[in-house]
Amino acid sequence: MELPAELETFVVHFGEMGSRWGFNRTVGQMLAVIVFTEEPVNADQIANMLSISRGNVSMGLKELQSWQLIRVHHKPGDRKDYFKPAGSIWELALQVLSERRKREVDPTLSLLRSQLMNDHNDERHYANEKVREIHDLLELFNTWFDDIHRMNPESLKTLMKLGSGVGKVLDIKEKISRKK
Amino acid sequence: MELPAELETFVVHFGEMGSRWGFNRTVGQMLAVIVFTEEPVNADQIANMLSISRGNVSMGLKELQSWQLIRVHHKPGDRKDYFKPAGSIWELALQVLSERRKREVDPTLSLLRSQLMNDHNDERHYANEKVREIHDLLELFNTWFDDIHRMNPESLKTLMKLGSGVGKVLDIKEKISRKK
DNA sequence: GTGAATTTTCAGAAATTATTGAAAATTGTA
DNA sequence: TACAATTTTCAATAATTTCTGAAAATTCAC
Incomplete structure (x- = not known):
């Protein structure tokens, strides 16, 4: 062939x-x-x-x-x-993202986690602050991605098309609560 | 040092x-x-x-x-x-994503686009179908990412924390419209 | 403009990663 | 079980990427 x-x-x-x-x-x-x-x-x-x-x-x-x-x-x-x-184009794309998270995010997250476990987690140190910040960011990303990954493709497409639409709703919500 | x-x-x-x-x-x-x-x-x-x-x-x-x-x-x-x-941890992370999109998605998107331009874009061919599917997926991803990227960090954090929450709302919405 | 401080460049060397292909292992059939 | 078909492994080699360090270029204070 x-x-x-x-x-x-x-x-x-x-x-x-x-x-x-x-x-x-x-x-x-x-x-x-x-x-x-x-x-x-x-x-x-x-x-x-x-x-x-x-x-x-x-x-x-x-x-x-x-x-x-x-x-x-x-x-x-x-x-x-x-x-x-192993699936549709959509499924393959999600699979690539999923594998990459596993290889690019998870190892770092587990290092940061273990670092924060150590009690000498002195908040006065600049580096520890950064460790905490990166940890929290990756953790947030991970739970968000899990959520997204569990959605059915159609809902996910709809959500993505909404894009900044969702953002605008949140911005308005925020402006209102700030005025209170 | x-x-x-x-x-x-x-x-x-x-x-x-x-x-x-x-x-x-x-x-x-x-x-x-x-x-x-x-x-x-x-x-x-x-x-x-x-x-x-x-x-x-x-x-x-x-x-x-x-x-x-x-x-x-x-x-x-x-x-x-x-x-x-060049910025906070949050900004650096977004910047990495942004650069990676530029290097990992944009070149492919532009190839697929030019491929679809060519009139011999015969829909009977399996490969052309796939080209279209990948193109549409990357296009959707790109506009979504642009939207997201323009949001202020706080709204973005809120949105991510919402995670499947947004998904659930959409699922419910969908179920309702299906029943109609 | 001169020259010292600093940064950049880039050819060659070192390190890493990918590829080959023949031998070993596995699989399925009779 | 025997054996042919098929897949996997892996040591040797090839290709690619990264790194060094000295020379060239740039920058700036005087």
Whole structure:
């Protein structure tokens, strides 16, 4: 199976962006192939389309599975593993955010938490103040994100479209309470 | 100036996380030093505290400035440049998100946009459907984020604390309109 | 304008990360 | 169980990224 010409642009781009999204060039390209190809693809097809080694494909697939972005699919009478996206584009995006939070926020939060546990948590120290501030911010972000993540996609879309609308409501509410 | 012992943990951690946050180990460590130190610090102090070369510090500072995370500060009678955070923790966090959107979302969005411009935008093709879906998702995310970013920190905090509260309101609203 | 203080640049070196491909392990079928 | 198909592993190598430090550029006080 050859890489279809109309996919080339996206494969190249997803490759370039890959490292910014948290994986590497090859893994990004593999994701592009899997997302933009209607039929599930197998490892040999991916290796051929991207001209990379079979071993590299194997590692990349493991990575994409650890991100829960792809799923195995079996075809009757074929022992090969075929891969397809683990959900809709919307679900994949949420999944990427979720994994990134796990990798980018959670470790820091747990360090800050343990730091605040230590009783020598001297509030006079500037650094301790900052630790507290970052901790509270990340904690707020995390609970907010959990909330959001639990919402069904349609409500979430509606909420996002509302955007500053919600903000305006809150601003008005605030102005009123300040006048009291 | 020596690296204060109580900062060591954070410097090491910010270093490890650096690459996940979009810069490299050294730049992460430099950010930690600047954020956790009350007094503005100069390039030589950073180089000494982190035991890295003066040239490396210069490049790192440029990077942090390109992210708009730090600002120059001048002391009277001292020609050296001193550096301090460009804002509160909250503002720095928003700034990181903002820069990352610029680097991680905008390039993809502009590719997808140009792809949809091309008239051979054949809706029968599976790949084109996906292009459209990703485009719409990123567009929605971008306008939402712009909205959010314009809000004042206090309203934003309130909104985040509300979290699923807003979601519940929307869910109820939806259930009602479905019954009609 | 001169020159010392300071910052920036960048070629080469070091460190890190990604890739290959052959061997080992696993899986499924007969 | 035997064996062929398939996947995974991992040591060696290749590619990329980061770092150093000396030289060049800039800045500013006199």
